[in-house]
Amino acid sequence: MYKQINYQVVVFLLSFSLCAQNQYYLSSSTGNDNNNGSQTQPWKTLSKISNTTLGPGDTVYFKKGDTFRGHYVVNGSGTEQSPITFTAYGTGNQPVISGSDHDDGGGDYREAILVENEDNMIFEDLEIQNHRTTSRSNVGDLVSFGIQVISSSAGTKNNFTFRDMTFKNVYGLYWVDPSNQSEFNAFEVSGLTFKSSWGGIINNVVVEDSYFTDLQRIGIHIKNTSGKTSDKRNTNIVVRRNEFFQIGGTCVLPIRTENCLIENNIFNQPGAKTNDKMIGRGSAVWNWYSINTIVQYNQAINAKGILDSHGIHVDHSNVDTFIQYNYMQDCEGGFVEILGGNQLAVYRFNISVNDGWRVNPNWANSDHTIWLNDKIGGQSGHPSYNSFIYNNTVVINKSGNDAFDTAIDINGHNTRIFNNIFYAANGSGIGNQQGNYSDPNLMMTNNLFFGDIRNNFKTLDSNRLEVNPDFYNEQSDDQYGFQINASSQAIDAGAAYTGNYAHPPIPVDASTIFANVEEYPTVDFFGHSLSGDSTPNIGASNAKNGEITLANKSDISTEKIYIQNPMISDKVVLYGVDKSHQYALVDILGRTKQQGFLEAQQDEIILDESLNPGIYVLRLRDKTNTITSKIIVN
Numbered sequence: 001m002y003k004q005i006n007y008q009v010v011v012f013l014l015s016f017s018l019c020a021q022n023q024y025y026l027s028s029s030t031g032n033d034n035n036n037g038s039q040t041q042p043w044k045t046l047s048k049i050s051n052t053t054l055g056p057g058d059t060v061y062f063k064k065g066d067t068f069r070g071h072y073v074v075n076g077s078g079t080e081q082s083p084i085t086f087t088a089y090g091t092g093n094q095p096v097i098s099g100s101d102h103d104d105g106g107g108d109y110r111e112a113i114l115v116e117n118e119d120n121m122i123f124e125d126l127e128i129q130n131h132r133t134t135s136r137s138n139v140g141d142l143v144s145f146g147i148q149v150i151s152s153s154a155g156t157k158n159n160f161t162f163r164d165m166t167f168k169n170v171y172g173l174y175w176v177d178p179s180n181q182s183e184f185n186a187f188e189v190s191g192l193t194f195k196s197s198w199g200g201i202i203n204n205v206v207v208e209d210s211y212f213t214d215l216q217r218i219g220i221h222i223k224n225t226s227g228k229t230s231d232k233r234n235t236n237i238v239v240r241r242n243e244f245f246q247i248g249g250t251c252v253l254p255i256r257t258e259n260c261l262i263e264n265n266i267f268n269q270p271g272a273k274t275n276d277k278m279i280g281r282g283s284a285v286w287n288w289y290s291i292n293t294i295v296q297y298n299q300a301i302n303a304k305g306i307l308d309s310h311g312i313h314v315d316h317s318n319v320d321t322f323i324q325y326n327y328m329q330d331c332e333g334g335f336v337e338i339l340g341g342n343q344l345a346v347y348r349f350n351i352s353v354n355d356g357w358r359v360n361p362n363w364a365n366s367d368h369t370i371w372l373n374d375k376i377g378g379q380s381g382h383p384s385y386n387s388f389i390y391n392n393t394v395v396i397n398k399s400g401n402d403a404f405d406t407a408i409d410i411n412g413h414n415t416r417i418f419n420n421i422f423y424a425a426n427g428s429g430i431g432n433q434q435g436n437y438s439d440p441n442l443m444m445t446n447n448l449f450f451g452d453i454r455n456n457f458k459t460l461d462s463n464r465l466e467v468n469p470d471f472y473n474e475q476s477d478d479q480y481g482f483q484i485n486a487s488s489q490a491i492d493a494g495a496a497y498t499g500n501y502a503h504p505p506i507p508v509d510a511s512t513i514f515a516n517v518e519e520y521p522t523v524d525f526f527g528h529s530l531s532g533d534s535t536p537n538i539g540a541s542n543a544k545n546g547e548i549t550l551a552n553k554s555d556i557s558t559e560k561i562y563i564q565n566p567m568i569s570d571k572v573v574l575y576g577v578d579k580s581h582q583y584a585l586v587d588i589l590g591r592t593k594q595q596g597f598l599e600a601q602q603d604e605i606i607l608d609e610s611l612n613p614g615i616y617v618l619r620l621r622d623k624t625n626t627i628t629s630k631i632i633v634n
Contacts, residue, residue, distance in 0.1 A: 021057035021082070024049060025089065028066040039089065046070040046097070056082035062126060065092035069102035071109040078120035080159055085122045094127040094166055099144075100134075107136030111145035111193075117200075119157035123147070127166040128191065132173055141173040144216070146191040151200030158203045160194070165210040167191030171277055172216060178249075178281035179306055179362070187279065189248075190218035194234060197225040202234040210242045211587075211614070217249035217279045224256035228317075233258040233291065236513050240264050243615050246272040249282035250308075258291040259511035265298045266615050266632060271305035271332070281305030283333065288315040292510050294517060296325045299632070303331035306360050310368075311352070313337035314345045314384075316376045321345045322506055325525055327479045331355040334368035334406060336389055340375045340382035346504055349525045349540050351479045352394045354428075356406040365407040365434040369394060369422070372412040372439075383412045383439075388504055391419045391494070391524070393482050393540040397474060399426035407434035408457050410442065417444045417461075418501055419494035421469050421539035424451035431457045446495040448538045465493055469539060472548055478567045483526060484539065486546030492535040561620065567632045572605040572618060574598075581620040585611070585631075607633065 024037045031044035039061070043049060046068050049060060054076030062068060078084040088095050099109030112130045115121070128146035135141055146167045151157045170191050176183040191212050194202045205222070212219040220239060226232040237260040244251040246269045254260045267284030284300035286308065287293045300311035311328030314321045316339040323346065328335060334356035338345045352369075360366040374383040398404060408431040424430045431454030448465045449458045458464055470488040473481040484490055495501045503521055508514040522531050525540035526549040536542055543549075564573035577598060583605060584595040594608050598620065605618075613633050620627045 021059070022055070023059050023061065024052065025061045025063070026068065027063035028068050029063065031063075046072040050075060054078075054084050056084070056120070059085045059087065061087060061089040062095035062097065064088050064090040064095055067096040067098065069098050069100070070104065071099055071111075072097060072113045074113065074115045074118055074121070077118040080120055083120045083122050083159060083161075085124070086126065087123075088125040094125055096127045096129055098129040098131075100129070100131050107134045107139070108132035109136060110139045110143055111148040113147040114150070115147070115160075116150040117153055117157065120159045122161045122163070123165060124161075124163045125165070127168065129169040131169045131171045135173065142176065142187055142189070144170050144172045144189045145193050146170045148193045148195065149202060151196040151202050152198055154199040156201045156203050157196075160202070160205045162192065162207045163209050167210065167212045167219070168214045170215050175277045175279065178279050184279070184281065187217055188221070189216040189279075190221040191215045192219070193221040193223070195223050195225065196232070196234055199226065199232060201232060204236045205234075206238045206240075207242060208238070208240050211245075212242065212247060212251065213245040214274075215247050216277055217247075217282070218253050219244050219247050219251040220253070222254045222257050222260070226256070228289065232256070235259055236511050237261070238513050242266075243268070244284070245269060245613055246274050247282065248272055248278035248280060250284070250286060251282070252285045254287045254290050254293060256289045257287070257293065259513055260287070260290060260293045261513050261517065262293070262295045263297045267298060267300040267303070267311075268613060268634075269302045269304065270300070271303050271309045273304065281307055281309060283308045283310045283313045283331075283337070285312045286315045287318050287321060289317045290321070291319045292507055293318060293321045294506060294514065295321075295323045296517075299327045299329075300331060301327075301329045301634075303333065305332060306358075306362075307333075307366075308337070309333035309358065310335065310337040311355060313339075314342055315339050316382070317341040318345065319343045320507055323347045324349050324521065326350045327353075328355055329353040330357070332358040332367070334358075334371060335392075335394060336370045336372075337368065338372045338384050338387050338412070340373060340384060342384035342387070344386045344388075344504055345384060346388040347392060348388060348390050349521060350392045351482055351525060351540050352392060353479075353482070354396055354398055356396070357398070357404040365409070367404070367406050367433070368409060369396075369406040369430050370408045370410060370417070372410045372415060374411045385413045386504075387412055387415045389415070389417045389420065390501070391536070391538075391540055393421045393423070393525075394430070395421075395423045395474075395482060396428040396430055397423070397425045398428050403427035405429035405432045405452075407431065408454065409434065409436045411436070411438045413439060414441045415439045415443065416500065417442075418446050419536060419538050421448045421490060422450070422453055423469060424453050425474075427452075429453065443500050445501070446493065446538060448490050448493070463495070465489060465538065476565065478565055479525070480549070480565070483541045483548055484537070484543060484546070490538040491544055492537065494536040494538045496534045497530075497536065561627065563618070563629055563631065566630065567634060568607070569634045570607055572607070572631060574603050574605070577602060579622060581622050583621075584619045585616045586619060587614060587616055
């Protein structure tokens with residue numbers, strides 16, 4: 001009996017130890033690697049935690065306000081039910097983890113954090129940097145990553161979540177010429193990279209509520225290097241509610257992915273050239289050799305660069321790409337870019353304002369309102385099939401010395417262009433630089449044209465409407481101004497969604513990440529119903545009676561307070577403030593960046609000069625209620 005009881009105790013203790021969840025604390029300011037790693041006796045270095053094997057349910061805490069320099073190699077995996085978590089503790093700024101500027105004498109590391117052939121983990125509330133300035137043996141000078149997740153063996157690595165993170169200040173040692181395509185393609189610098197090879201797959205990635213800025217080329221890079229003939233792809237990628245500000249190249253770059261959802265992000269100044277090392281070329285999003293890519297409800301503004309640099313573009317050899325409900329403004333390259341070899345690329349219910357103003361001395365017609373080409377790797381003969389461009393509102397209205405014109409080039413098969421508003425005013429034009437149309441079955445109907453628009457483009461549409469669309473407020477300088485008044489002739493003037501012009505369906509059954517995505521669109525850009533409408537409007541607004549949707553009327557209407565314009569630069573203008581409130585501006589990481597009091601009848605909040613551009617939540621609180629609204633500071 002005694003031996004049996006002892007045996008049960010041993011089994012119980014063994015089971016408990018296998019299920020135990022460990023907690024490890026690190027502080028570069030107060031820690032010591034000879035400590036026990038508890039909160040009161042934290043470890044000090046990344047080397048110490050790199051040499052610690054982690055298990056399911058473990059948590060690694062980095063002290064806020066501290067900076068950890070060196071190289072963290074994650075050792076161990078979690079499970080789907082019990083992931084490993086990497087997070088912060090204490091108060092103050094996010095802890096910084098950087099692979100550069102350390103004192104081990106070996107040069108700057110390739111990445112700050114490396115996850116190789118491990119999985120099931122969560123990263124949250126950390127700041128990642130890696131500005132390399134010193135060469136390291138066996139590391140190329142032109143590569144640098146904040147965090148790199150690698151699957152270098154056969155099989156699938158699952159479940160990676162990144163939330164409330166900051167990725168910034170990631171650079172290789174040098175700059176390359178962005179016009180040199182081979183050098184540009186080989187220039188791999190990013191805040192966050194997922195890379196699989198040798199038959200490996202990375203599955204189920206979520207990046208949300210995070211901030212990316214000051215990155216030399218790419219924000220988020222997802223790639224599989226198995227080869228063009230392989231069917232291996234990284235799968236089920238979600239990128240949502242993030243802000244990207246001044247990224248040297250592309251904000252999100254899916255290469256060889258299957259099932260990718262990119263939604264509700266702010267892409268502000270991709271292709272930035274804020275210093276001599278910034279690459280200076282990039283669309284907000286582009287995909288390559290990918291299947292089922294949905295890009296929706298994003299804002300892409302101020303994209304720059306001598307090539308690419310559209311708001312959102314479709315590179316070559318993709319299947320089922322849907323670009324819908326996005327607002328694009330001042331993107332240097334243009335609006336629609338669909339390169340060779342695609343099957344079903346769709347632009348619908350987007351608003352494009354002043355896209356396509358590039359001046360490239362080596363390419364006279366480098367700025368396009370619509371550009372479909374048939375090239376892959378510079379070789380012609382690979383047209384894209386079944387591209388849909390419909391119910392978009394395209395506006396070019398810069399004036400004076402800022403006025404510009406664009407090109408239109410269409411080289412594809414079965415391209416459909418219908419129910420769009422093309423509007424050019426104030427001395428600007430659409431398509432007059434160049435117009436080439438090479439599609440044996442181009443279907444173009446029920447578009448509205450107004451202003452200086454290339455004539456032989458308009459005449460491709462025998463059912464065109466040439467009238468002023470009667471916008472709500474063209475001078476508002478945001479998407480809400482390009483709704484239509486009740487007198488607009490665009491109302492009920494569109495082609496019905498049947499036959500060749502039926503909505504192409506999104507393959508929502510392909511993945512659970514599309515659970516909240518509609519197979520067929522049921523609303524327009526502003527939320528007006530499309531269901532059962534046999535005479536839809538032309539353009540991105542399907543309002544029938546001049547209904548005007550303002551972002552201000554939903555979030556804080558319970559007290560009849562609303563914001564004049566959610567996209568602001570120097571002040572928030574409010575209406576309906578009839579009593580005093582305490583206010584706060586909170587960034588996407590939950591940090592209060594400005595606060596104060598708003599007196600009754602006070603209708604403005606002047607922004608602090610130190611407030612960075614980005615997404616903020618405005619909170620108004622009185623004695624009984626708290627009301628909120630999202631704003632975007634340019």
